[in-house]
Amino acid sequence: MVRAYNNEETKGAVMQECKEFEPFLSTRPKEKIRTIPRCKECGLPRILPLLFNWRDEGVITLRWFATEFRFVFLYQELLDLILAFLEDTFGKEEVDKLTHEAEKGSASEYIAMIVLGDKLWLKPISLLIRYTKLINIFLEISSPLFGYGAIQVIEHGVPYAVAYIRNPYRLSMFRADGDGVYEVSKERRMKMEVIEISAEEQVYYFAGKTPDKGRIPNLFHIYRVQPAPIHGAATPLDVPRCPRCRLPRPLGNYVWDERMGIILNKLSGRRMILWPDYALQELLKTFEEALGDRARQIIFDITKQFWIDLITSKGIGFSEEEQLAFLEASVQKRYAIILNQIAYQGLGRASRVEIEESPYRVRIELINPTTPTIISGILAGTFEALEEKEVEVDMEQGETSVVYFLTEKKRANKPRRMREVS
Numbered sequence: 001m002v003r004a005y006n007n008e009e010t011k012g013a014v015m016q017e018c019k020e021f022e023p024f025l026s027t028r029p030k031e032k033i034r035t036i037p038r039c040k041e042c043g044l045p046r047i048l049p050l051l052f053n054w055r056d057e058g059v060i061t062l063r064w065f066a067t068e069f070r071f072v073f074l075y076q077e078l079l080d081l082i083l084a085f086l087e088d089t090f091g092k093e094e095v096d097k098l099t100h101e102a103e104k105g106s107a108s109e110y111i112a113m114i115v116l117g118d119k120l121w122l123k124p125i126s127l128l129i130r131y132t133k134l135i136n137i138f139l140e141i142s143s144p145l146f147g148y149g150a151i152q153v154i155e156h157g158v159p160y161a162v163a164y165i166r167n168p169y170r171l172s173m174f175r176a177d178g179d180g181v182y183e184v185s186k187e188r189r190m191k192m193e194v195i196e197i198s199a200e201e202q203v204y205y206f207a208g209k210t211p212d213k214g215r216i217p218n219l220f221h222i223y224r225v226q227p228a229p230i231h232g233a234a235t236p237l238d239v240p241r242c243p244r245c246r247l248p249r250p251l252g253n254y255v256w257d258e259r260m261g262i263i264l265n266k267l268s269g270r271r272m273i274l275w276p277d278y279a280l281q282e283l284l285k286t287f288e289e290a291l292g293d294r295a296r297q298i299i300f301d302i303t304k305q306f307w308i309d310l311i312t313s314k315g316i317g318f319s320e321e322e323q324l325a326f327l328e329a330s331v332q333k334r335y336a337i338i339l340n341q342i343a344y345q346g347l348g349r350a351s352r353v354e355i356e357e358s359p360y361r362v363r364i365e366l367i368n369p370t371t372p373t374i375i376s377g378i379l380a381g382t383f384e385a386l387e388e389k390e391v392e393v394d395m396e397q398g399e400t401s402v403v404y405f406l407t408e409k410k411r412a413n414k415p416r417r418m419r420e421v422s
C-alpha cells in the first residue's frame with residue numbers, strides 16, 4: 001500500500017482534493033502493527049474472553065459495564081449482498097444515507113458503553129481513555145479484533161481527525177463508525193471524508209474536521225439504547241470450549257489477522273465481522289421503516305439463499321470430521337448442529353427442536369434470537385437446504401422465547417413457478 005501511496009499520480013490526486021489535510025496525509029503509515037497475543041491452547045486472541053462473554057444463552061455480550069450489550073458474527077458477504085440489492089432497488093444515495101445514520105448511532109453507543117459506562121467510579125478511566133492516546137490504542141486494537149479493517153490513527157484531536165485504513169469492512173459504514181467514535185470521544189460533530197489511496201488494495205485515508213469550537217456535552221446521548229433483557233437457558237450450550245480461555249472450540253477456525261484487519265473463517269474462506277447486534281437491528285429497522293415491506297422481503301430472501309448456499313456448498317465451515325458427522329446425522333440432529341453454530345455466533349439459542357410428522361413440520365424454539373428478519377431467513381434457508389422443499393415460515397412470539405414453524409410451502413404456488421421456469 002505504501003507503493004500505491006508513493007505513486008505520484010495517486011499522490012497528486014489526493015493532495016489536490018484535500019489540501020486541508022495535506023500535513024497529515026504526508027505522514028507515512030507505520031510499518032509496525034499492534035499484534036494481539038494468543039491463547040496457547042486454541043490460538044484465539046487472549047483479549048477476546050476479557051472483552052466478551054460467550055454465553056450459554058446463545059449471545060455474545062460485553063463482559064464489563066454494559067453486560068447486556070450484544071455482538072453477533074455476520075458473514076461480510078451477506079451484509080454486502082443485502083446492501084447491494086437494496087442499492088439496486090432503492091438507489092445508492094438513499095441506502096448510504098440510511099446506513100450512515102443507523103451505523104453512526106451504533107458505533108457511538110458501543111464506544112459510549114465501553115469507555116464511559118455512565119458510572120461515577122469509571123469517570124477517571126473514561127477521562128483517561130478520552131483525553132490521552134489510550135483511545136487511539138484502543139481503536140487500533142479493536143478494529144481488527146472486530147474484523148472491521150486494520151487502522152492506524154494519524155490524528156485524533158481538535159479540529160482534525162485522520163486515520164489510515166486497510167480493508168475496511170464497508171466504506172460507508174466505516175466512515176459512520178469514525179464519525180460516531182469522534183462524537184463520543186471529543187463531544188463534537190464529525191463528518192469524515194474518504195480519500196482513496198488504492199481501491200484495488202483496499203487502502204484509504206479517513207479525514208475530517210469538526211465544525212464545533214466547543215464541546216457539545218453528551219452529544220452521543222441522543223443514541224442512548226436500552227438493550228433487550230437476555231433470557232436464561234436451562235442447559236449449557238452443546239459446544240466444546242477451550243479449557244484455557246473458555247472460548248467455544250469451533251471459533252478456533254476463525255483466523256484473526258491483525259495485519260489485514262480481518263477475521264477469516266479458514267474452513268469456508270469467508271470473511272466474518274463481529275458486529276453489535278444493535279447495529280444489525282437498527283440497520284434493518286431503518287430500512288424497513290423507510291422503504292417498507294419490500295426491504296424486509298429482500299433481506300429475508302437474500303439471507304435464505306445465502307444460508308442454502310452455505311449449507312449445500314460446505315461453506316458453512318465444517319471441518320472434515322464435522323462434515324462427516326453432519327452427513328451421518330439424523331435430520332433432527334442436523335438442525336441441532338446448525339443451530340449450535342448460530343448460537344456461538346451470538347445469533348440466539350435453540351432451546352428445543354421438534355419434528356412433527358403428518359403434516360410434516362419443524363418446530364424450533366429460540367431464546368434471545370437476533371433480528372427476526374435475519375433469523376427467519378437463516379431458518380428458512382436451513383429448512384430448504386436440508387429438506388429440499390420450498391419453505392413457509394410462521395412465528396409465534398412467546399414471553400421469553402420465539403417459536404418458529406417451518407413447513408413446506410402450499411402447492412398452490414407450484415404451477416406458477418413452473419410456468420416461470422419454462
Ligand SMILES: [Zn+2]
Pocket residue numbers: 039040041042043044242243244245246247
Ligand atoms: Zn483458548
